[in-house]
Amino acid sequence: MKSTKFTPVPLTKAETDKKWWEIGDFFRRNSLWLLMYCTGCCAIELPPAMTSAYDMERLGMGPMATPRQADILLVSGYLSLKTLRRLIYTYEQMSEPRYVVALGSCPINGGIYHDSHAVINQLDQYIPVDVYVAGCMPNTEAVMNGFVDLMDQIKHKRANGWKKYHENYSWYKANQITSLGEVDVHDEFHE
Amino acid sequence: MNSMNNIERVKEIVEKVAKVRKFEQIDKFQIAFEIEKNDVHQTLSALKLAGWKQLSYLSAIDWIETSKFELVYVLFNWDEALYIQIRAMIEREAAEMNSIISIFPGAKYYEREAHEFFGINFPGNPDYHKQLILENWDDIPPLRKDFDPSVYSDRKFPKREYSVDYSVKDPENKSFEKIKEREKRALSLRTGGQKK
Amino acid sequence: MANIEYLLLFLVGSAVISYFLTRLNSFIGSIFTIFATMFVFVSLAAYGFNMNLDTTVSLLPWFSFSQTYLGFFFVIIIAFIYLMVSFFHPYFLDKYPYKNSYNLLFLLSLAGIIGAFYTDHFLQLFFFFEMIIWTTMFLIPQGKSREAAVSYFGFSLTGSVALLIGIFVIYQNVGRFDIQAGLAGISGTTSVFVFVLFMIAALAKLGTFPLHIWLPLAHGNAPHPFSPVLSGALVKLGAFIGILALIKINPIGPVIGAIDLALGQYIIAFIGSLSIVFGTLMAIKEDDAKKLLAYSSMSHGGYILVAFSALNGFAFAGGLYHILAHALASAGAFMAIAAVARATGTTKMKELGGMIHKMPITYLAYLIAIISMAGIPPMGGFISKWLIFQAVIDRGMILIAVAVFFGSVGSFLYVFRPLAALFLGQEFREYKHVKEAPLLMLIPTFIIMGLNIYTGVIPKQIIDFINNIIGENTAFAPVVATTFTVTATYGTLNAGLIALIFGVGVAIAFIIFILMKKSRKVELMDTYTAANFVHDEHLLHYSVDFYAPLERMYEKQSHWMKKFYDALAHKVKEVGKLAKYLFMSNNIGVTLIWILVIIVLLIGVVAL
């Protein structure tokens, strides 16, 4: 018989933090709240995902009203320049940790708008994207699969888009400025 | 037919104030007049008096071969089912057209839009040069025919570069397994986790 | 030993001195006023509590004084408010057109108040009343509007004329001007008549429905440091008269069997409840912060009336407690608004926003004042409302209960409005330079904050004093109170426990808050705007027509009273014009007729 003696090993602060973070990850991946930024046609895939056909709520997901409350920024479809500017604004308003899920081929490579003067081609140049769901438009199973993928990534600590945004902030900012110019929008009706 | 009478009446009104270069009946409820640039204001005010009180739309067409812009004013009457298009050709170089906001104040925003997308100037409209839709535009107006959106897009927006060719025909491609796995997962999602 | 006579003379003397000092330098004059008021307050507080004041008269002929617990209760509250407000004078006086006379009138009105509550002679009571009315009438127009002073004077005059007639009726019946004997001496129809007259005086002074028009005008337009006095102190004169009428005269009339209450009292309670509802609705609608608080005073006047007319020991104690709590709360609120008005120059809520970032202490003072005003524990207003509720439930006064509860919930609505529109919300760029009020103005703010909490946590001393008043004036059983608890018909309220538990709750919440991740600080303008870029903070500040959906429901009805009084004023003017035409006409014919009439009369008199 081997006698096993329990010796408590004091955890360092980094280790405790890691433990807490893992616990937090469990909660975070089981309760993902969406902010739907319905920019394009892919938004039509969301009603079946939410209602009785696929029932997003059983995964703990649900729609939220404002970016402050939400965990996922769900970009559904193409992004024109004007929308992108507001999308970035919204993304920066969200609470951390925050994740981005992009639906459809437009945020990936521009899709059918790849040569438009008003639509950007690649969303991850401007904000970090954790999950792309390809397809024009992706069917609802694919959308749900994308969410499950995101949960997987959170579990394995790979959904680090928001950290990347902090680390490479200047790179993202430079990209935003080349494509959009400085954020300098005037509201002529209330000046 | 009542609308035929209407068309005749409109023709009379327009011909009284402007030299009609071309008349076209597009369908039963739409007619178009092509007139001189200088007659546009008179025609519009005459038609407004006759009941075509709403300026539905104002836009332009770029005829790059003949180096002209064609301005189109679409008028609408709330009492009679007849749209009228007034078309006028203006020069493409240093394009300019006097504003019609004294007749239709709502034209203010259409003129701004036309300026933004075609570069037509509208003297008489105090803020035609202000930005309306495009934010911080830094090229030639985008709806001109000599503007190449593809080049602009390539210059402005980073493109995704594909290093691997994800050809579906490639038997060596590992991505099929991934796809199969995904399909399995999708099946389980469809059935609510129950195995069939 | 302090002598009331000397106190009065001291006040009159220092009023004159302060006039000359203010003339020399307004700051010095105001500091002198602070010390004079403080002296009076301290001597009253030191000797008055145990009825140790000297009431002998040696210098002032015809005057006579006596001290009662009831009178002292009012005097000490009002003198306290005067003292607190006098700290504001150095910073406000320069803005007023007749600043020399400001301190003079202020001290004189305080003298009037001390006289009114300590006298035992009806005519002197009337004299001191008039002294208060006249001095304050010249104080009010130093603010924004003269119309306000006219309105104030008109309604006060109605009240004091009613009071005077009542006094004469009493004299006719009893043959004495002594207050206690006079009130005790009348009975039957006379007492009903006197009751009505005294109640008219009380309603007019208290600013309750239907004699309330002057209240928002005077409160809203009075000089900023004088509004707390008007609302916290002077209005309570009406409550005093009301007690005399409702408790002391208490005419025997038909009794409503179901609630076991005389008809006269029930009518007054009903008027009080109308006043509550009306004041609440108007306050919800008002845009000027001071007028809003004025309407709230009207609604609280209604509470006081309901409390005194319920003829119940708990209600009586609750009414007195409410006088104290409301005096402190409304003085606190008005003083906070005054501090804001000093810094920004306006009291209109649509022009203000985000003052909390500049004036946090003023904000806290306002917050604590409104918590008390809305009757939320752990502040004084809760205990008084709780006592009043006991009586209302005990009597089963259902219709009045509707109004009482409506006013109680409605007060959340209107007190929150200045909080949201004026202190919270977006920070306006035009007030970037604004600073917190100066130290001298913060002293009374802190004191009133402390007292608001004190009245809500430790009711013992106050209830004990109120028990003295109950024993002195009524036959009700005293209210049982230990240090922290008050016991009434339907159970015991432990105010201290509530405060303690609230503290525990906040501590738990604070622990949760502090344990979790630290928040990221963002600008006020960085709010969710559906991702739109808004550059103007005025557009993100929701303060105009705050309760629009509710206001829309009674918008049309809200001008009825004003229209009625306008029509009445028009009629009075017409009568005046007729009189002017008849007596002061340039028309020779009218004059001739008058001469003829007089001659005929003379002949008639001579012939008789």
Next chain:
Amino acid sequence: MIVNILVGIGIALFGFALQTSIGGINRKIVGRLQKRHGPRWYQEFIDIFKLLSKRGISHGWIYDFGVIMALGGIIATAMFMPLTVDIVAFKQFDNFFIFVYLLAVGMLGMAMSASGSGNPWASIGVMRALTTMLAYEVPFLIVALTIINVSDSSSLTAIQAFQQTAGNNWFIIALPLGGLVGVLSLMGMLGKKPFETYIAPAEIASGPMVEYGGKQLGMLFILHEISVFIEVSLFVHLFLGGASNIFIFLIKYFTVYTVVNLISNVNGRFKIDQVVKFFYKWPLLLAIIQAFIAIYLGWVI
């Protein structure tokens, strides 16, 4: 005293756990009603802990202070709440009016914090919440007046004991009109449809909560759960005879909350002035009639 406070904290914790689980179960029930699977029953716990673990934003000290004050007020109110006749932290101090007015401290704190965020939608939400409160509170208080008058005490344990003595009915039976008013007011209090105008996610972006994220929102969720606990147990104690032991309390609590939730799920949403008009029309009238019958005529079944 310390023991009492600990019991109080225990009750508040129990209330939180109870309502959070029952809220989760009710989400499941509603899911089944809509032919969905619905979430796990402990989903609400996950939501709250997730929110607490996130890093939110702060709009200045009043934004944080208001949340703390709100949660503190609500926890304090819950600490006074009796669970059964015997399980109560502060016997004879569980006065009915404490629950109505101490609850208001919490609401004031939340309103303050929401307005302090500087978002106009938050202010609109607060306005709507206060207006709704003005609507449902008056009929409810009138019914409470009747109950206090009839049972001769305003202490909740005493009211429970009154209903449990032989010969007395539960007040929902003894005062049927009042019971109806009670249910309607409870729906207003809980912010259930058709009276949920102040949340209105699609209209004013969830009203007072528009600017909250992270721990502040988590604390507001805790606040919401505890305040639902307070309101539903208030109803149970006032109208359903309270409880003599904890199981009866659980059954009654679950029934009341589920029934109200089911009613709410087949309703649309009122406009704000419709809410006020509604409550001042029928419930107030019924409450007054009930009070007349019970107090003046003495007809209590």
